[in-house]
Amino acid sequence: MKTDCYLPEHHLFSRLGKHIFFNVETMLFYEVTPPARDLISCISKDRGCDPIKALKGKYPRSEIRNTFLYLSKEGLLKEAPSNSIKPILKKRWGIRHLELMVTHGCNMGCRYCYGASGPEQWKDAPHLYGSSTAGMSLETAKKGVDFLFKESGDQKDLSVIFFGGEPLLEFSLIQKIVPYIREREQDTGRKVDLSISTNGLLLTERVVRFLNKHKIGCQVSIDGNREIQDINRCLPGGRGSYAHVVPGINRLIATRKGRVPARVTVAHNQVNIPAVIEHLLQLGFGSIHVEPAIGSTGESVVSNDDIKAIKAQNEVLALYLVKSVRNNRYFNYTNLVKFIRHTRVIRERLAYYCGAGRTYFSLSQDGAFYPCHRFVGMEQYKMGDLENGPDFTLQKKILSLTVDNRPLCAGCWSRYLCGGGCWKHAVDLKGCLEVPDNELSCEVIRHEIECSMAINSELDVTDQEILSELYEETAEPYLKTDGFVKSPKMGNLSFRMK
Ligand code: SF4
Ligand code: SF4
Structure with a gap:
């Protein structure tokens, strides 16, 4: 034959x-x-x-x-x-998301922070992103918001993300700029989704009340239980921060009925994802996203052995996720849930991983634009400023770098599900936007996609229905992307061939 x-x-x-x-x-x-x-x-x-x-x-x-x-x-x-197949790129790239870096200063000194060199920074004055720790002025913030409304054209749904450093150090600015954003919403008939990314140290009653009143989404960066958190997430001087962040986190979670997302960084030799997740679920977090420390994060950057451990632990969590669905229990480990949703009903092909520099701009505290928070202070990635206007040269370059146009991605089976990985990881590890970090990030992403397809294969039709009910469509604003390409033939449900 x-x-x-x-x-x-x-x-x-x-x-x-x-x-x-x-x-x-x-x-x-x-x-x-x-x-x-x-x-x-x-x-x-x-x-x-x-x-x-x-x-x-x-x-x-x-x-x-x-x-x-x-x-x-x-x-x-x-x-x-x-x-x-030559997929057709959906031609939509207007800016829709603005990240306001309201301060580059921070009240923690995490050892893996990409904005500084960990607790060392506290020896003198705390400096992040190689610039001053002064807060953003109200005038700069207003101009940034005006920029978003202007550059987004006729798009209805916009978002503003308060980022830092620790953005709650500039709570008084946030209190002033939020009403301004709401006024502009009313004037223009648009909708602005607000969110903040915080380390949890300043979640006082007053702050939580304000965040709730103004419907500001709040993601907390936390690494796990006291033992794990205190290794890398330190206060000035190097003391652990766990005992100081928990009261504020409890306060926030108590008012949000399990809708608080946690963002975990896994550092070198600290890979214990199931234990971390278990603890964060006990604290009451609603969803958990885990990112390995990759890039300019000093000695904390994960090794190949750490990646092996992450993969093995993700398989344990994948099996746990299957069990949870069968028991009608919500377990939102977003690293897998994101791909389970995407591979289950594949509607689009991703051309890019995230919106950075394309639909998403970051405004630094001194009024300069960058693709996202992780590029702030890198002169070669500056995208103009408020004084002289935005510079779209880098945006054009990013737009041209679809997964089909980046050499390694073009030959990668997972390209339309991955979208090409984090730009900053590529720059940190390969020195340019064109080449992805094939060893660390890609290994983890491809493995997550494989696990997600295996989970989908394991679940029967009833399980799939439960899955749809449990996990509504959500994504962090900076990961929302319009960079889809239409495929000539779209897949829907996988089927078993036995
Ligand atoms: S896994 Fe890596 S090579 Fe594959 S598409 Fe994603 S970034 Fe590109
Ligand atoms: S995924 Fe995108 S938005 Fe996030 S750090 Fe990387 S480049 Fe920036």
Whole structure:
């Protein structure tokens, strides 16, 4: 039996006890039987192979033949190579999200902070992002908001994110700029989603009342229980911060009925994600997102061994997620839930990972624009300023760097699900925007996607319905992206081929 057929661009893998074939061209994935997996594997190595000969002794001849016929019938084996897909980029890139870096100062000195060099900064005056710790002036903040309303054209849904340093150090500015944003909303008939990213130290009753009154989303950066948090998230002088952040976190969570997201950084030699998640769930956080320390984070940056540990722990959490869904229990580990949603009903192909520099701009406290908070202070990534106007040169470059146009991404099976990874990781590890950090970030992302497809394969139709009810569509504003490309044929639900 000679095959002489072509396979579409695909990724064949085994994860969590499932064998999965992902068709990159249609974006459909299939759980396949061991004979189908071996047959595909043979054909991908040699398209003219004789599978009966190659798999002799492993499976009966009739099973190989039937599997071959089934794969052909499903359109996975073709007589001619597929035409390469040229997805059409949706031409929409107006700025919609503005990050106000209301201060570069901070009341913590985390050892892995990309804005400074950890507790060392407290030896003299605390300086982040290589600039002053002075707060943003109200005038700068207002001009930034005006910029957002102007540059966003006729887009209705906008967002402003208060970031720092620790943005609550500038609470008085936030109190003044929020009413201004609401006034502009009313004048223009647009809607602005407000959010803040905080370390939790200043979540006093007054602050929590204000955040609630003005419906300001609040993400808290926290690394886990006292022992884990105190290793890297330090107060000035190096003391641990856990005991100081918990009261404010309790105050916030008590008023928000489990809707507070936690953002965890996993540093070198500190990989214990299940324990961290367990603790944060006990504290009452509603969703947890974990990011390995990658890039300009000094000695805390994760190693290849840490990445191996992260992957192993993610598999444990993937199985736990399946159990939770079956028990109708909410477990929003967003690293997996995000891809479970995306791979379950694939509506779009991502052209970019995030909106930085495209739909998302960051305004530093001194009035300069950057793609996002992590680029602030890097002169070569400056995108103009309030005084001289925005400079869209970098935006044009970013727009041109879709996953199809970046050499490593263009050949990566996960490109339309990943979108190309964090720009700043690429710059930190490869020195440019074009080349992704293929060793660390990509390893984790591709593994998360594989786990998510395996989870989806494991869940039956009833489980899938529970899943849809439990996890409504949410995304952090800076990860919202319009960078989708239309595919000629969209996939929907995966199906099992047994
Ligand atoms: S996993 Fe890495 S190579 Fe693949 S698309 Fe994402 S950033 Fe690009
Ligand atoms: S993912 Fe995007 S927004 Fe987030 S740090 Fe990286 S470049 Fe910035």
